[in-house]
Amino acid sequence: MGSLFEELEAREATARTRVEELEAELAEVSGRLSAAREGLERLRIARETVAEVLAEMTPEKPGAAVDTDRSSPVDSAASAYAGPSGGSSGC
Template structure:
């Protein structure tokens, strides 16, 4: 007949085993939760970008008859926005910078600062243009835009600079 101490040790070992299995399950669930939260974040950014593009605000696109033509420019933005979100770059994910990126995604070619101001519904006065120039230079530093010629900007993914 086992002694009381042996019985307690056996129960303790069994409880320790159950606790270890539960910790492993918790770790696995935590990893899965992190993956799902990252996916939710990417989906939220994509939805917000699409909402912004389709909104009736300044610089909004005209109603589109061919949905494929409307979505294709956004494919250039998706990797940029996902990378900015993953790196925690709140500047690039801000509404002002998203409007700038949408203007570049919708443009058939490179843009000048004045063109971006007009596309974003800003004035084309010198103070607006200079403010926009600093934003565009910031995006060039982050390798999101490329300055193909002095004062002429395009998405890096389109210029082959990436």
Template sequence: MVSLPEELQAREAAARQRVEELQAEAVEMAARLERARADLSRLEIRRETVMEVLAELSAADVAPEVEAHDAPEPRETPAPHGIGVMAVPPWREGLAGVLPDVYRDIVEIVADAPGPLQAKQIVPRIGLEATTAKIEGTRGKLKRLVERGWLDENMPGRFTLARHAGDAGHVNSR
């Protein structure tokens, strides 16, 4: 017959071994998680870069045609090289489709709103947590859209859809 202290020691040794096995699994899972996060980050950066390049190329393709008698003298334009790519082109009629998804979503939300919106009101509508960092990041995007003529900021921090000559309504592209 086994004594009680010996039985408790055996159970303790088995529990200790199980803990060590689980710790080893946790270390392996943490390493796998870190690799997966790195892969995700690289894919996000690639997608964002492709969207920026496509937006620039689309903006160049949709450039308004100038009548021959108004045309300035031809100049050589450098080939696009990806450095300094403009993700948000200046507003021009028919360009809503070239905006990156998050910017297009912001423009659509502002266009559908009955009045001016603040960044903190837009953040949850584009699917982000209402944290200070997300609100400030969105505010930067809103300011960029104002600079490029997509939105207006008539009152500080309150954004509306920019009105352009000939606007018939919303800029929705979907």
């Protein structure tokens, strides 16, 4: 029965190696995900800042109503980066 225990030990060593490889891969992917989230947040802030600046630069015509329910062209152009909800990811 010694060979059965040797086989189990070999399988355990293989499984342990695979777990260590996956943990290293997870750490790498987690780092890339964090960097991508930071980039997304910077783009969201940039979009909001540009929208604010454009709103301040655009002279309002007397008697013209501002439609606050509609997204501005800047909002809709950048919404592809903001995800399906058009807002932040909540992270």
